Amino acid sequence: MENNIRVRFAPSPTGALHIGGVRTALYNYLFARKTGGTMVLRIEDTDQTRYVPGAEAYIQEALDWAGIQLDESPWTGGPYGPYRQSERKEQYLAYAQQLIEAGHAYYAFDTPEELEAMRERLWAARVANPQYDSLSRMQMKNSLTLSQEEVAARISSGEPYVIRFKMPRKEEVRLHDIIRGWVMVHTATLDDKVLMKSDGWPTYHLANVVDDYLMKITHVIRGEEWLPSAPLHVLLYKALGWEAHMPKFAHLPLILKPDGNGKLSKRDAEKQGFPIFPLEWIDPLSNEKVAGFREEGYLPEATVNFLAFLGWSPGTNDELFTMEELIEIFSLERIGKAGTKFDIDKAKWYNQYYLRKRPDAELAGMLQEQLDKLEVGYEAEMVHKVALEIKERAVFPKDLWKDGAVYFIRPARYDQDVAAKKWNAEAQNIISQFAQAVEDDAQALTAERAKDLLQQVLDKNNVKIGRVMQAVRLALTGVGSGPDLMNMIEIIGREETVLRLRQAVHHLHVTP
RNA sequence: GCUCCGUUCGUCUAGUGGUUAGGACGCCAGAUUUUCAUUCUGGUAGCAGGGGUUCGACUCCCCUACGGAGUGCCA
Structure with a gap:
């Protein structure tokens, strides 16, 4: 230990840990690591009537998920324990x-x-x-x-x-x-x-x-809601004769609701459809369920980066930082004073960025997980190709499935709006011929080859590609938008391509 | 009511007396593209108001307004 800096995060086990609590823990953690100090977690469970079973485990799991490591806690132990006030x-x-x-x-x-x-x-x-x-x-x-x-x-x-x-x-x-x-x-x-x-x-x-004194806490970093009672705490230190050991205080700005004003609450989360808790939580008493960042598909590194910038900034134009980098540049002095509105769009943007940064194999794994869950059959190699194809489009892991489904599942129905606009005799004719060309072709069906074959059909009929591509998409996927079609043909293969094209020709009727 | 804290684009923010007030998200437009998305380029938009101090205020001081928190034998 190079110095004696000691900070603590002191949650109360009365329910799910609020995302603001995670931020408080994060700031404590960043400061501790930055200064080579010690991060302590103390459970403040002096109110027996408010104790909620599972809340403590939730705190532990949430911090672990976020990558906030504890040097001393009820779970890791430490020289100043026990770490539960009870x-x-x-x-x-x-x-x-x-x-x-x-x-x-x-x-x-x-x-x-x-x-x-x-x-x-x-x-x-x-x-x-x-x-x-x-x-x-x-x-x-x-x-x-x-x-x-x-x-x-x-x-x-x-x-x-x-x-x-x-x-x-x-x-x-x-x-x-x-x-x-x-x-x-x-x-x-x-x-x-x-x-x-x-x-x-x-x-x-x-x-x-008493505990901050006994645990030799040097910096109290906590939410602004404690500011009004801080003078009392100062007086307490003095009255106890501990003035010389009084910690330094840092009161963090509150996290406010995105619209209007006031502290971010559970109601906002429900109303706006985004999580304000790190993990999903089912209240053991009311059976009420609240959504969690983790379950909604937010990556821990995205959540941490997002949270770090909710009330703090490094003073540069950069805003993409890993935990290690945050530790490097974090400082208490650069925390803002004003309350901060919760901007879920920014969180999504971070998530998209970090999702893309994950290795391709991992993305494929995420997709595979969802295929397994939905009991969709697949070949491992294909999953990897599909993941690669759609990763740029995804904000959450679940988007991988949303955009990837068409590769694994033959269209069961066709978007009627797209059909009405794009499906016509000309398109139907081209697609029939294209299906035949693909079936008869002897070369390996690469994306490039598929395009050549389509172009040949188009040339023969003197039709421009733009006139039929949407119809081809409709035939192959059933919808009007999605990733590159020729790549898709390569991925799903000759047999499936021909099958889908012919199925569409069979099912879709030309409106006169 | 009282106490404390706060106030730069819609949002997150940079800015510590002299800047065309910068960046990011969002939004809009253009480019690319077989569509949507991505990507790239560009654009939109801000110092709450009023007094001071000063040669000069987003920056310092005061007042007002607005917002927030606290005001429990809860944390």
């Missing part, structure tokens, strides 16, 4: 008590109903900032207002309590964010956040600060 539960209370002893926190016994009543009262009194804070806490039931004896009695009697942070009344909190610069907040606007819940678990704020 497995570190015992430690948090002691830190909360340390804060109480130092006068930075206190016990509170208010019931949910009493809290609600307080908010309503404050609201009715038109208090600018109705919350449990330095102003209102003296009206509440806590160790600041109750006698020491009563507090002790309540606790020993088993009455539920929380521990709240005692927000200073008048203090200016300054925090430096790598992306945003200095951010100043006055403590008078902040509330007394709960640190320990009545169920004995810590809240995010406490657990996060």
Whole structure:
């Protein structure tokens, strides 16, 4: 380890990991690798009521798919484990008590109903900032207002309590964010956040600060939604006496919905028909299914490249980078401040580029996979030729099948619009003669030879090629568009070509 | 409501006082082609508004507008 840079990605296992989470993980990873630091993953599962089975496995699989490697995690282990907050539960209370002893926190016994009543009262009194804070806490039931004896009695009697942070009344909190610069907040606007819940678990704020400290995290790179609570975290570091070990912060811009405004949500994905999750996910509780980048045919390298540029740019005109290259040029300072709209067209463009970059054999394999799945018969050699023929047209692996199907399956019907426009007596005549010529020909049926034969027929009948090509296409494929026809003839072979041409002549009728 | 953050082509962005405001996606057009797609070439389109500061503002400051996030015993 050349230096001590340590970053963490700290997801909560409450469902499928959002694509924004993948980006956060990616930025952490790029920064860690770039600086020779360490990438840590910590599971933040302090809310027992929100735990969703399978979510943790999903996180692991999604990061693995994206190529984001973890140096320390629940799965890889590491010197600062355990890496699940649920497995570190015992430690948090002691830190909360340390804060109480130092006068930075206190016990509170208010019931949910009493809290609600307080908010309503404050609201009715038109208090600018109705919350449990330095102003209102003296009206509440806590160790600041109750006698020491009563507090002790309540606790020993088993009455539920929380521990709240005692927000200073008048203090200016300054925090430096790598992306945003200095951010100043006055403590008078902040509330007394709960640190320990009545169920004995810590809240995010406490657990996060304690674990980041214990795990020696040097840079906290997380979403912008955490910015408002960052001042609290700074105060926590100070109150715990860890100011010297406070990590640097970088709050990432949010990923917004493509149209209109607001955070990208599951609803947008459904409405617009594109995924916003890395992997497909079926919610174990609702059985609801959401689409994943992987299942939709997005390649990991395309997804990573796309995600990297959602809020960051290298400052040059280049935008095609592999993970290795991203690591080379990434820097926190070049992350933008403004929210970023999710542009699926750009993702498709990346996908097309990376799909084409895959070796031909791999593309053939993708096509073969789909043929197998659909139980379509084929010869291995032909699959390779077809893949080569259609790779330029594909954005997703599934397009390989979409455009490749005509090579493997004889047309069962013919596009009527194309037939009406292009199929006529002249074309039918030429195609009949062409079929015969192909059948009678003794030479190997290459694309070139096929073209020669067609040209000979055309010359004999004094017809220009443009007048019949669409009809030939219709005869061979049943549709009006597709890849090069002569190459197709070479690929499907003499017998199939003749068969298809004659079938078309037989089935298609000339409209008078 | 309050706090914080933000605002360059439709979208992602470059730009750190003097530029014809650059690139990419998308879109449009042309070329190529047996069609569609690809490819190539070209085009379209932007500094939210108003005040300052300055010889000079997209760049610095202030205000307004608009947008976003947070405001839970959720993370």
